[in-house]
Amino acid sequence: MLTEKPTEMPSQISHQIAAQIPPQPPRVLRLGEFDLNQLTALLARFDLQLDTCADGESIPGSYWGDDEAGLRANHLYARADTPVHSILHEACHYICVSVARRQNLDTNAGSDNAEENAVCYLQILLAGQLIGMGHQRIFADMDSWGYSFRLGSSQAWFDNDADDALEWLCLRGIVDRQVQLTWCLRKD
Numbered sequence: 001m002l003t004e005k006p007t008e009m010p011s012q013i014s015h016q017i018a019a020q021i022p023p024q025p026p027r028v029l030r031l032g033e034f035d036l037n038q039l040t041a042l043l044a045r046f047d048l049q050l051d052t053c054a055d056g057e058s059i060p061g062s063y064w065g066d067d068e069a070g071l072r073a074n075h076l077y078a079r080a081d082t083p084v085h086s087i088l089h090e091a092c093h094y095i096c097v098s099v100a101r102r103q104n105l106d107t108n109a110g111s112d113n114a115e116e117n118a119v120c121y122l123q124i125l126l127a128g129q130l131i132g133m134g135h136q137r138i139f140a141d142m143d144s145w146g147y148s149f150r151l152g153s154s155q156a157w158f159d160n161d162a163d164d165a166l167e168w169l170c171l172r173g174i175v176d177r178q179v180q181l182t183w184c185l186r187k188d
Contacts, residue, residue, distance in 0.1 A: 028141040030067075031087065032080030034132060039087065042129055043076060045183050046095050050087070053079045061107045072106045084133060085141045088126050092119040095174060095185050102185070114168055120147070121165035122174065124158055125181060 031039070031052070040050050053059055060077045061070030069086040070077035071094060078087050093109035094102065096119050101110060111119060120142075127138035135155075142154040149157035169175040172186045 028083045028085060028144055029133065029137060030080065031078050031082045031084060034084050034130075038130060038132075039084070042126065043087075043091055046091065046185060048074050048076055048091055048094055050076050050078065053077055055080055063107050070107065071109070073102075083141060083145065084130075085123065085127070085138055085145065088123045088138070089119060092122040092126065095122060096169075096172070098186060098188055114164065117162065117165040118168040118172075118174075120154070121158065121162050122169060124154070125175065125179070129181070 036050075036052075043050050057079065059065075059068065059070040059079060059082070061072035061075070062068045062077070063070075067079060067081045067083065067086075069082050069090040071090040074094065076087060076090055076094070093111065094105065096111070096115055097105060097109050109115075109119075123142075124135060124138050127133045128135050135158075139153065139155040139158070147154055149161070151157050151161050166175065166179065170177060172188065173182055173184050174186060176182055
């Protein structure tokens with residue numbers, strides 16, 4: 001029996017197959033896997049309303065598009081495939097923006113670097129209030145999603161390099177000096 005010799009090596013074939021498989025999104029906790037009532041109650045403490053969108057529907061007010069949460073005024077928009085960390089992040093933008101910017105908030109919070117750091121810090125604190133999320137899960141999800149911190153991970157940043165973000169939150173009355181949430185929006 002005569003057989004033909006393959007023209008490509010097995011490793012070349014496996015690389016070609018791998019190149020044809022679309023990349024999978026990072027494995028993060030998504031709204032459809034989470035307790036909607038718990039999240040809605042947390043957001044309501046800041047006068048935020050969570051509005052869910054149908055699967056495949058465009059998310060209003062989403063800065064990044066795709067499955068990322070959207071923000072317009074005091075309405076947070078998300079689908080079942082929206083990451084919980086994205087919802088928390090947008091909620092924290094709402095909490096941290098000035099009163100003047102909050103009145104016209106639509107899609108882009110317009111934060112500077114200091115405020116963005118405070119948003120990330122607050123997002124971690126809020127995650128600690130949610131059963132099934134917590135600090136370790138938000139750290140893992142933020143790192144998996146691609147948040148970038150100069151110390152290499154969200155937890156390293158939070159534990160060792162975020163004093164400026166905490167100070168920003170304290171000065172605006174969002175967090176107290178014992179690092180406890182005040183459940184207040186920025187008032188200036």
